[in-house]
Amino acid sequence: MGLPPGSTLERNTFRCASPDCGVEIGDDTRVVDNVWRNYEDSEALVVTGNGNLIERNTFGASDRTSVEVRGRGNLLRANTFNVDGFSGPVIEIANGANVLEANVVLPTPDGDRAGVGIRFTADGNAFGNNRLGALVPVDVGATVQTDWGGNVPF
Numbered sequence: 001m002g003l004p005p006g007s008t009l010e011r012n013t014f015r016c017a018s019p020d021c022g023v024e025i026g027d028d029t030r031v032v033d034n035v036w037r038n039y040e041d042s043e044a045l046v047v048t049g050n051g052n053l054i055e056r057n058t059f060g061a062s063d064r065t066s067v068e069v070r071g072r073g074n075l076l077r078a079n080t081f082n083v084d085g086f087s088g089p090v091i092e093i094a095n096g097a098n099v100l101e102a103n104v105v106l107p108t109p110d111g112d113r114a115g116v117g118i119r120f121t122a123d124g125n126a127f128g129n130n131r132l133g134a135l136v137p138v139d140v141g142a143t144v145q146t147d148w149g150g151n152v153p154f
Contacts, residue, residue, distance in 0.1 A: 008030045067079075086114050105133050114133065
């Protein structure tokens, strides 16, 4: 499902049990206070645009990356990502000028930590005050990021 620029996606519950059924957003979209449950081979949210706010959403444990950011100037703040041993990145950032603040990667009850909490594949992002239940909390690879601190691995 794709949303046009300038949309608001607020207080919804998404449940998906088939491949490729995530939501894709363009520019200047607000994605706030939603609950996502993707059970199959699909990202819950793909951010292709710029200037989006992704805030206070809850993502269920999945076998794919929960949020993939391809755009610039996006803010991911205070989201909760439930995980159970998923080995890939829970959040993947593939462009610059994005901010990740106060997000939580949380193992489900009796579940395992994620393999990677946040993976950056492009330079120039900022992140801080995230709580990351992952074997590799932040994977910057060969990229350059601004870590303003407060990130807590567990």
